[in-house]
Amino acid sequence: MREEIDAFIEPIVAAAQIPSRRCRDELRRELRSHFEESGLTPEALADAVVRFGNTARIGDSLRTVYRRDYILFYVAKVAACVAAATLAAILIETIASLRLEGGMDAWRLSPDFARAAGFGVFLTLALVAAVEATRAPFTWSRAVVSLGCYAIVSACALSVTANSVGAVATASVLATIGVGGARATTAWTSRALLTLAAFAVVEYVLHQSLGITFGPIRALAASAILLMLWASTITIVAFSDRAFLGAFRKT
Amino acid sequence: MEYDREFLTGTVGVLILSLLNEREMYGYELLREAERRSSSAFQLKEGTVYPALHHMERSGLLRGRWRNSETGRSRKYYSLTAKGRRQAESKRRQWLQISAAMRSILGDSHA
Numbered sequence: 001m002r003e004e005i006d007a008f009i010e011p012i013v014a015a016a017q018i019p020s021r022r023c024r025d026e027l028r029r030e031l032r033s034h035f036e037e038s039g040l041t042p043e044a045l046a047d048a049v050v051r052f053g054n055t056a057r058i059g060d061s062l063r064t065v066y067r068r069d070y071i072l073f074y075v076a077k078v079a080a081c082v083a084a085a086t087l088a089a090i091l092i093e094t095i096a097s098l099r100l101e102g103g104m105d106a107w108r109l110s111p112d113f114a115r116a117a118g119f120g121v122f123l124t125l126a127l128v129a130a131v132e133a134t135r136a137p138f139t140w141s142r143a144v145v146s147l148g149c150y151a152i153v154s155a156c157a158l159s160v161t162a163n164s165v166g167a168v169a170t171a172s173v174l175a176t177i178g179v180g181g182a183r184a185t186t187a188w189t190s191r192a193l194l195t196l197a198a199f200a201v202v203e204y205v206l207h208q209s210l211g212i213t214f215g216p217i218r219a220l221a222a223s224a225i226l227l228m229l230w231a232s233t234i235t236i237v238a239f240s241d242r243a244f245l246g247a248f249r250k251t
Numbered sequence: 252m253e254y255d256r257e258f259l260t261g262t263v264g265v266l267i268l269s270l271l272n273e274r275e276m277y278g279y280e281l282l283r284e285a286e287r288r289s290s291s292a293f294q295l296k297e298g299t300v301y302p303a304l305h306h307m308e309r310s311g312l313l314r315g316r317w318r319n320s321e322t323g324r325s326r327k328y329y330s331l332t333a334k335g336r337r338q339a340e341s342k343r344r345q346w347l348q349i350s351a352a353m354r355s356i357l358g359d360s361h362a
Binding site: 026027029030031033034036037038048051052053054055057058061062064065066 | 297302317327
């Protein structure tokens with residue numbers, strides 16, 4: 001009988017999307033106690049189930065009650081994801097900017113490091129914003145909030161340095177391509193190759209249009225670093241998504 | 252009797268607050284008490300009452316605590332907080348005014 005009660009209760013608890021494990025356990029316990037009060041014969045249980053009503057609708061009602069907790073938990077997940085992806089981007093750009101100097105015995109950061117690291121961080125933010133905005137199932141509210149946050153960060157960057165317009169525009173284009181690439185195929189190798197090729201084309205065309213000497217090999221090399229940023233961000237997002245969903249399954 | 256859902260919207264909160272204003276109760280007891288006191292006119296759905304109880308608890312109107320009954324069964328008892336008591340009184344006044352106004356429109360023969 002306990003299994004039948006649990007089979008009825010579990011979809012309600014799952015649909016409620018309560019982030020706190022303690023609250024979920026308490027809801028389970030309360031609903032279980034309700035059915036035990038109704039009687040433990042098969043007839044009494046069947047009657048109680050009918051009286052209880054539609055599980056999906058009850059789950060929806062409870063989800064509305066715990067909506068604020070869910071949103072806070074979701075925002076915390078995105079913030080943790082952004083922090084981890086930003087750190088990874090800085091680390092990748094640091095490694096990529098290391099140069100051997102002074103008779104090959106001293107490692108130095110290239111003079112371009114600050115600009116490259118800034119762009120790397122910006123690309124990371126653009127990627128996270130694009131992933132969140134286009135996440136399935138699509139909702140307008142999430143898309144508007146994600147892109148709105150990205151627009152605010154972009155506006156802040158532009159207010160600090162007016163010449164960051166190009167960086168913002170490039171990061172936005174690359175992030176769009178990057179998210180498209182991440183969803184184009186399921187195989188990692190083809191995803192990576194597709195994204196690398198697209199990044200290289202954008203880098204090459206962009207520099208050519210600005211009249212900057214930037215050959216195809218250099219475009220490919222620069223894109224390889226961007227690809228590492230893309231891969232680390234996509235991996236961190238996937239990991240945080242799994243951790244987020246896993247938190248609701250813990251009993 | 253099956254009532255129009257439109258009539259019952261908003262009554263669940265008033266019912267819960269009014270019943271808990273008398274004494275603390277657990278969910279199942281609250282449902283049966285509403286049914287008994289209304290001579291089965293109000294057969295509330297459990298699926299409506301539990302989300303409402305949780306909403307009120309999170310809004311600070313109710314306080315829930317687990318307690319064992321004489322039979323040893325563990326139950327979550329709800330009681331009103333000070334805020335809940337004020338809300339219960341306010342809802343009660345509003346309800347009496349509305350029902351008096353409705354009676355004067357419908358006429359006593361229909362009340």
